[in-house]
Amino acid sequence: MSLLKTFNRGGIHPPEEKHSANEPITYGTIPVQLMIPVNQHIGKPTEVVAERRAAVKRGEILAKSTGFVSSNVHSPVDGVVQKIVKFPLLGGQISDCVVIKPANIGENFKDIIDADTLNEVNIEGFSKDEIKSKIDEAGIVGMGGAGFPTHVKLSPPAEKPIDQLIINGAECEPYITSDHRLMLQKSDEMVKGIRILQKLFDDIPVTIGIENNKPDAVKSMTEATAPYKNITVQALQVKYPQGGEKQLIESITGREVPSKGLPMDVGVVVQNVATVVAVYDAFYYKRPLTERVTTISGNLVDKLVNIVYPMGTPVSHLFEPHGIDREKIRLLLGGGPMMGRTAFSLESPIGKTTSALLFFDDSAYEAREENPCIRCGNCIDVCPMGLPVAQLTEIIQANNISTSSKEDILDCIECGSCSYVCPADRRLVEWIRIGKNIIRREK
Amino acid sequence: MFEILLPGLILGGFALISSTGLFFASKKFYVEEDPRIEKVVDMLPGANCGACGFAGCQAYAENAIHKMSLETTCPVATEEEMFQISEFMGVDSGSGIKMVSSLMCNGTDANTQHIAEYHGIEDCWAYTLIADANKACAFACLGLGSCVTVCPFDAMKIENSIVIIDEEKCTGCTLCIDSCPKYILHMRPAGKTVTVTCFNTDNGAMAKKACNVACIGCMKCEKVCEDDAIHVNDFLAKIDYDKCTLCEKCVDVCPTDAIQVMGGRVHVAAENV
Numbered sequence: 001m002s003l004l005k006t007f008n009r010g011g012i013h014p015p016e017e018k019h020s021a022n023e024p025i026t027y028g029t030i031p032v033q034l035m036i037p038v039n040q041h042i043g044k045p046t047e048v049v050a051e052r053r054a055a056v057k058r059g060e061i062l063a064k065s066t067g068f069v070s071s072n073v074h075s076p077v078d079g080v081v082q083k084i085v086k087f088p089l090l091g092g093q094i095s096d097c098v099v100i101k102p103a104n105i106g107e108n109f110k111d112i113i114d115a116d117t118l119n120e121v122n123i124e125g126f127s128k129d130e131i132k133s134k135i136d137e138a139g140i141v142g143m144g145g146a147g148f149p150t151h152v153k154l155s156p157p158a159e160k161p162i163d164q165l166i167i168n169g170a171e172c173e174p175y176i177t178s179d180h181r182l183m184l185q186k187s188d189e190m191v192k193g194i195r196i197l198q199k200l201f202d203d204i205p206v207t208i209g210i211e212n213n214k215p216d217a218v219k220s221m222t223e224a225t226a227p228y229k230n231i232t233v234q235a236l237q238v239k240y241p242q243g244g245e246k247q248l249i250e251s252i253t254g255r256e257v258p259s260k261g262l263p264m265d266v267g268v269v270v271q272n273v274a275t276v277v278a279v280y281d282a283f284y285y286k287r288p289l290t291e292r293v294t295t296i297s298g299n300l301v302d303k304l305v306n307i308v309y310p311m312g313t314p315v316s317h318l319f320e321p322h323g324i325d326r327e328k329i330r331l332l333l334g335g336g337p338m339m340g341r342t343a344f345s346l347e348s349p350i351g352k353t354t355s356a357l358l359f360f361d362d363s364a365y366e367a368r369e370e371n372p373c374i375r376c377g378n379c380i381d382v383c384p385m386g387l388p389v390a391q392l393t394e395i396i397q398a399n400n401i402s403t404s405s406k407e408d409i410l411d412c413i414e415c416g417s418c419s420y421v422c423p424a425d426r427r428l429v430e431w432i433r434i435g436k437n438i439i440r441r442e443k
Numbered sequence: 444m445f446e447i448l449l450p451g452l453i454l455g456g457f458a459l460i461s462s463t464g465l466f467f468a469s470k471k472f473y474v475e476e477d478p479r480i481e482k483v484v485d486m487l488p489g490a491n492c493g494a495c496g497f498a499g500c501q502a503y504a505e506n507a508i509h510k511m512s513l514e515t516t517c518p519v520a521t522e523e524e525m526f527q528i529s530e531f532m533g534v535d536s537g538s539g540i541k542m543v544s545s546l547m548c549n550g551t552d553a554n555t556q557h558i559a560e561y562h563g564i565e566d567c568w569a570y571t572l573i574a575d576a577n578k579a580c581a582f583a584c585l586g587l588g589s590c591v592t593v594c595p596f597d598a599m600k601i602e603n604s605i606v607i608i609d610e611e612k613c614t615g616c617t618l619c620i621d622s623c624p625k626y627i628l629h630m631r632p633a634g635k636t637v638t639v640t641c642f643n644t645d646n647g648a649m650a651k652k653a654c655n656v657a658c659i660g661c662m663k664c665e666k667v668c669e670d671d672a673i674h675v676n677d678f679l680a681k682i683d684y685d686k687c688t689l690c691e692k693c694v695d696v697c698p699t700d701a702i703q704v705m706g707g708r709v710h711v712a713a714e715n716v
Contacts, residue, residue, distance in 0.1 A: 086581070086645075092574025094581050344559050344574055367562045430564050433572045 004212055006237035007250040010384040012417045014240055014338065016213060017174045020297050020304035025181050027110035027308045028321065030077060034312035035097045035349040036062060037089050041141045042148050043069035050081045050098045058112065059288050062098045065136070071149045072139035076290035076310035077112060078103040090315075090334030090348045090357075091341045097349065100312065109291070109310055116285045123283070128200050138282035139352075140289045144168060144243065144272035145335055147353045150279070153271070154200055156264040162201050166252055167194060167208040169217065169273045170236060170243035173336030176356040178293040179273045181306045183210065183217040186277050187224035193280035194231060197271065205230045207252050208273075213238045240338065241415040245270050247384050259411050274355070289352055298333075298359035300324050312349045315357060330365045333358040338416045371424040379418035379428055385411050389418045389428050396435035409435040479532070480504045486528050490519045492595055494616035507532070518542065519614040541633040542615040544590075544598075544608055545705065548627050549640035550583035551603035555654040566592070571624040578604075580653035582642045584627060590619035610705070635684045637691060641701040644677040651699065658701040664693035 038046050046063035050056065056075040063073040079102040087097045104112070126134075136151040156162055167190075171179040183190065194206055208225070210218050212235045225231040236242050236251055246257045248270060255266040263270050274292060281287040290311050297304045302323030309318075319326050332343040334354055350357070379389035387408050395405050409432055418428040483504040490500070495517055497503040507513055513529055520528075522541065529535060555578045563569055567589035570577060577585055586604030598612035599619065610633060620628050627642045639658060643650040647659030660678030672686035673693055680693075680702065694702045 088574065088576070094575045341573065342559075370564070427564055430569055430572070434564065434566065434569050437568055437572060 004235055004237040005251045006239055006242065007247040007384060009386045010382045010417060011239040011241065011247075012382050012420055013238065014174050014420060016238070017297075018177050018180070018213070020175075020295050020306055021177045021180055021214070023177075023181070023305050025185055025293055025306050025308060027108055027113065028313070028318075030102050030105055030107050030109055030112075030310060031313050031317035032101075032105055033082075033314070034077065034079070034100045034102060034310060035085075035087060035314055035347075036073060036075070036100060036312035037087075037095045037097050037349060037351055038063035038073050039095050040073065040147055040311075040352045041071040042146060043067070043071070043152075046070060046073060048084060048096060048098065050075075050084070052081055052083060054081050055079070056081055056100065059286075059290070065139075065149075069149055069152050071141050072137060072288070073098075074139055074288040074290050075100060076312065088344045088348060089351065090343045090354060092344055097312075102310075109308060112310075113291070113308070116287050118284055119286065121283050123196055123199055126199070131196060131200055134282060135279060138278070138288040140275060140278045140282060141352055142272055143274035143278065143292060143353060143355070145339060145353050145355060150271070150275055153269060154197070156269070160264045161267060162264065162269050163204055163267045164253055164269075165194075165197060165201060165204055165206045166248060166268055166270045167206060167273055167276055168243055168245070168248055168270055169208055169210040169214075169221070170248060171214070172211055172238075172240045172242040172244075173338050173340075173356075175297045175358055176295050176336050177297075178295045178306050178355050180214050180217050182273055182277055182293060183214070184220050187220045189280045189284075190221075190273060190276050191224045191228070191231065192284065193276035193278075194225075195228075196279055196283055197269075197276065198231075201269070203230060205232070207231075208233045209236050209242075209248050209252050210234070211236050211238050211242055240417065241384055241413070244384065244413055244415055246413065259407060292350075292352060292354065294350060294354050295356040296322055296359075297356065299364055300328055300359040300361050309350055311351060314347045314349055315343065316346050318357070324359050328361045329359055330362045331358075331360040333360075338420070339414065368425040370426055373426060374424050376423060378421040378423065382417045382421050384415060384417065385413060387412060389432070392435065393426065393428050393431040396431050396438070399438070401435060401438060406439055409439060412436070477508050480508050482531065483507060483528055486524065486531065487517055488519045488521075488524065488614075490595060490614065490616070492519060492614075492616045492618065494518045494614075494618060518616055542617075542630040543610050543613040543633045544615065544617070544619050544628050545631045545638050546584060546606050546608060546627060547629055547638070547640060547642040548582070548584040548605055548625075549656045549701070549703065550578050550580055550654050551605050553603070554656045555579050555583060557604075561587075567622075567624050578654075580643055580650070580657065582625065582627065582644070583654065585625060589622045589624070590628060593618050593622040631682075632684050635682075635687055635689065636705045637682060637687060637689055637694060638703055638705050639680045639682060639701060640703045641679065644679050646678050650678065656700045659699055661698060663696045663698065664702060667692045667696045 038048050044067040047066050048063045050062040058078050060075045061072055062075050065072050079100040082099045082101050084096055084098055086094050088094050132151045140150040141147040169179055169183050208221050218235050222233045234252055241247055249263055249268050250256055257266055278289045291308050293306050293308055295306050333340040334343050336356055373390050383389050392409055412432045414429050416429050484500050487500045495503050495515055513534055557578055559577055565587050567585045567587045570585050570587055584605040586601055588601045591599045596612050596614050598609045600607050641658035643657045650657035650659050658679050660675050662675050664673045664680050665675050670686045670688050672683045673680055
C-alpha cells in the first residue's frame with residue numbers, strides 16, 4: 001500500500017500523457033483581434049461598460065460585476081473597442097464578447113507583461129476587507145476550471161470558522177501541465193500569494209497538495225516554502241480525480257464534505273495554484289487577471305507548449321505558430337480530456353479558465369454507440385462520491401426521479417470516471433447532467 | 444354425513460352474519476356519487492394527458508360537474524365533443540377554439556448549416572447542456588426530438604432536422620411547448636395557417652447570414668398588412684391571430700420566405716417566381 005495520501009472511495013488512473021511537462025512557460029504574440037467574453041465566471045452576468053470605438057488601456061474594465069457573486073473583466077492590451085458580438089465560447093455557451101483591435105499587433109505578449117512595474121507591497125498594511133476587495137476588483141476567478149469568483153470563496157460566513165487552507169496543485173487531468181510549470185517557475189511568487197491569503201484567515205496552516213507524478217514540482221515548492229513553518233507541501237497519490245475539491249480535502253485532512261455542503265462546512269478553503277499566482281499579480285503588479293498559462297497539446301500539435309496568450313485570443317491564431325493543420329482538426333478540447341468541453345468554433349476565444357487546448361485528428365476520435373447496461377458495477381466502484389451511478393441513470397432515463405435519488409444526483413461532481421470505465425459505452429455523466437437539469441427545472 | 448354438514452352450516456352461518464353486516468354497512472356509509480360524472484368521463488376523449496390542468500379526465504369531469512361550468516375546456520376534445528358535453532350538462536360550452544402547436548423555425552439542412560457533429564444522447568435537453576446551438580442560427584430547432592418523445596398523439600416527427608407537426612393529429616395538449624429548450628414551439632388557432640417560421644431576434648444581416656429563411660425584420664409584411672395583424676419587434680415579425688384574416692399578402696411579400704402557410708402550399712420567395 002502506498003504511503004502517499006489519497007481519498008478513499010473510487011478513482012481511476014487514466015494515461016497521464018503529460019508530454020509538455022518539460023516545456024518552460026513562453027509568451028505568444030498578440031493577434032489581429034481579441035474577442036473578450038464578458039461572462040467568464042459562475043454567478044450573475046456582468047454589465048458591459050466598454051463603448052464602441054472607444055480606446056481602452058491595458059487593465060481597463062470592459063465589463064463590470066453586478067453583484068457579490070460576479071466578476072470584473074479587464075482589457076489585456078491597449079486598443080480600440082470595435083464592436084460587441086454574440087459568439088460561442090469554448091464551453092459551447094453563447095456569450096457577449098467585446099471585440100478589441102490591439103494597438104501592438106504581432107508584438108510578443110511578454111513585452112507588455114514586462115512593462116508592468118513591480119511594487120514592493122507590505123501585506124501587513126492591508127486589512128482583510130481591503131484584500132478581498134482588491135481580489136474582487138482584479139476580476140480573479142477560480143482558474144482550475146469552474147470559474148467561481150475567488151473573493152466569494154474567501155468570504156465564509158462568521159459561523160463557519162476556517163482552520164485550513166489548501167492550495168490545489170494536483171493537476172490530475174491528463175495532458176494539462178500549466179499548473180505544473182507554474183509551480184516550477186513561479187514558486188516564490190506563489191508563496192507570496194499564499195501569504196496574502198493566509199493573512200485573511202489569521203495565519204492558518206496551509207497545505208499545498210501535489211500529485212506525486214510531479215516530483216520536481218514537489219521539490220521546488222518545498223524549497224520555496226521552507227522559511228514558513230505553517231506552509232507545508234503534501235505529495236499525493238496519482239489518482240483521478242485527486243484535484244476535485246472534495247477529494248483533495250479528504251486526501252489531505254481526512255474530512256468529508258457533507259452532501260450538498262461546501263468546503264467551508266468542514267473549515268477548509270481550497271484555491272488553485274494559478275489563482276494564487278493571479279492574486280500575487282494583483283497585489284505586487286497591480287495587474288488584473290487578463291492572461292493565463294495554457295497548455296497546447298494533442299496529436300496534431302508539432303511543438304507542445306505551455307504558453308501565455310492574452311485573454312480573448314481566438315483559437316485560430318494558434319495554428320501558425322504551433323504548426324497545427326486546420327484542415328485535420330477533428331476534435332478541439334477546451335480543458336482536459338476528462339472534464340473539458342469540445343469546442344464548436346475554431347474562432348472561440350481563450351478565457352480565464354482555459355487551462356489547456358488539445359487538438360486531435362481523426363485517429364484519436366472514435367464515435368461509439370451507447371449500449372444497454374450489463375450490470376458490471378464498474379461505475380459504482382470508481383465513483384469518488386460513492387454514488388450508484390448505473391441505477392441513477394436508469395432512474396433518469398425513466399424520468400422517475402424520487403427525493404432520495406435527487407440528493408444523489410446533485411452530489412455528482414461530473415468527473416467522468418464512470419463514463420471512462422463503462423464497458424457498454426454508456427453516457428453516464430451526460431445522463432446525470434440531464435437529471436440535474438430536470439431537477440433544476442422542477443424547482 | 445354430519446361431518447360434512449357441520450362445516451357447511453358453520454361457513455353458511457358466517458356468510459349470513461357477515462353479509463348482513465356488509466348490507467347494513469353499505470347502507471350506512473353510502474357515498475352519493477353523481478352519476479353524471481361517469482357519463483362526462485365517457486364523453487371526453489380519454490387521453491388522460493392532464494393538459495387541462497387537472498390530474499386526468501376523471502378529475503376534470505368531477506370539477507366540471509361540481510362547479511357546473513365548462514370554463515376550462517378539454518384541449519383535446521373537438522368542438523363537437525365539447526358541444527355534446529355542454530348539451531348534456533345544460534351549460535354553455537367554453538370558448539373552445541382548437542389550438543395546435545406550431546414550430547417557429549424553418550432551419551432545415553438546406554436553409555442553415557450544422558456547426559458541429561453530435562454523438563450524444565438523442566435529446567434536445569442533453570444537447571443544451573453541452574452547447575446552446577447546433578446550427579449556424581442560435582435560435583434554430585435542434586432537431587433531436589424532445590417534443591417527439593413527449594407527444595402522446597404521435598403528431599410530431601423529425602424531418603430534415605426540424606420538427607414537422609401533423610395538424611390533424613395535434614390535439615393542442617401543449618405538452619411539447621414546455622419540452623422545447625429553445626422555446627420555439629408556440630400555440631396558434633388551428634385554422635390560422637399563416638405562420639412566421641422564424642424566432643431569430645438578431646439584426647437582419649446576422650440573421651440572414653445564419654439562415655437563408657430567417658426573418659430579417661424588413662417590415663414589408665407590417666406595411667402590406669391591411670388588418671394591422673402583423674408587427675415587427677426586435678427584428679422579428681409576430682402575427683396577431685385575433686386580427687389575421689388569412690389574406691396571405693405577407694406571405695407573398697416576404698423576401699426571405701420567413702412567413703409560410705402551414706399544412707398547405709409551400710411558398711417560394713417573391714423574386715424567385
